[in-house]
Amino acid sequence: MVKTIYACILFLTILAPAHAQQLSCQQDYPKIIAPDLQRLGQDLKNNDYSFMQQKTHPSLINYVGGPENYQKLLKYAQNMFAESKLEIQKVESNPPLYSYIVDQEEICFVPKTITMKVAGKTVKAPPSFMVAIRSQHSHQWTYLDGSGLQKNPKMLFILFPNFPKNVKVPF
Numbered sequence: 001m002v003k004t005i006y007a008c009i010l011f012l013t014i015l016a017p018a019h020a021q022q023l024s025c026q027q028d029y030p031k032i033i034a035p036d037l038q039r040l041g042q043d044l045k046n047n048d049y050s051f052m053q054q055k056t057h058p059s060l061i062n063y064v065g066g067p068e069n070y071q072k073l074l075k076y077a078q079n080m081f082a083e084s085k086l087e088i089q090k091v092e093s094n095p096p097l098y099s100y101i102v103d104q105e106e107i108c109f110v111p112k113t114i115t116m117k118v119a120g121k122t123v124k125a126p127p128s129f130m131v132a133i134r135s136q137h138s139h140q141w142t143y144l145d146g147s148g149l150q151k152n153p154k155m156l157f158i159l160f161p162n163f164p165k166n167v168k169v170p171f
Contacts, residue, residue, distance in 0.1 A: 024139065025099040025108035025132060033110060033132050033141055034093055040143070041091025041114075047082055049074045057133045057142040059159040087117040093130065097170055101136070102163050108132050109146065109170050127171045146170070
């Protein structure tokens with residue numbers, strides 16, 4: 001019995017570091033994710049959606065009906081943004097909250113805040129997050145804006161059917 005317990009402890013000791021090495025969101029945040037999100041924020045501020053199109057996770061592009069429909073959706077958003085009196089001043093992110101392995105992807109939640117000018121007044125939007133996703137075989141990250149998931153948390157499970165059902169969307 002004691003040998004079995006020691007064997008289990010040894011197995012868990014060996015297994016834990018191997019599993020931890022699969023998660024790289026925390027270590028990729030300062031050198032890859034934060035700069036990507038900073039560029040996305042800057043491009044949003046400049047009403048430029050080209051980098052966003054490159055960095056959007058394919059699950060959303062497929063959900064809206066493919067690349068052509070996604071391009072139309074981005075163009076629509078770009079026009080709406082240009083016509084509004086809303087001006088993005090700053091988008092800030094913080095290190096990721098959680099990471100999960102789902103199928104062959106790592107998914108993590110990155111807190112963000114947006115400061116904007118609306119009708120001449122500077123306001124901060126309610127806290128939100130970005131979803132950062134990478135294949136376990138790559139350090140190329142793609143993203144989804146989490147504000148839509150806050151309003152419709154079930155969408156996370158539509159885009160990622162095997163995502164753990166007991167996980168609550170941040171904020």
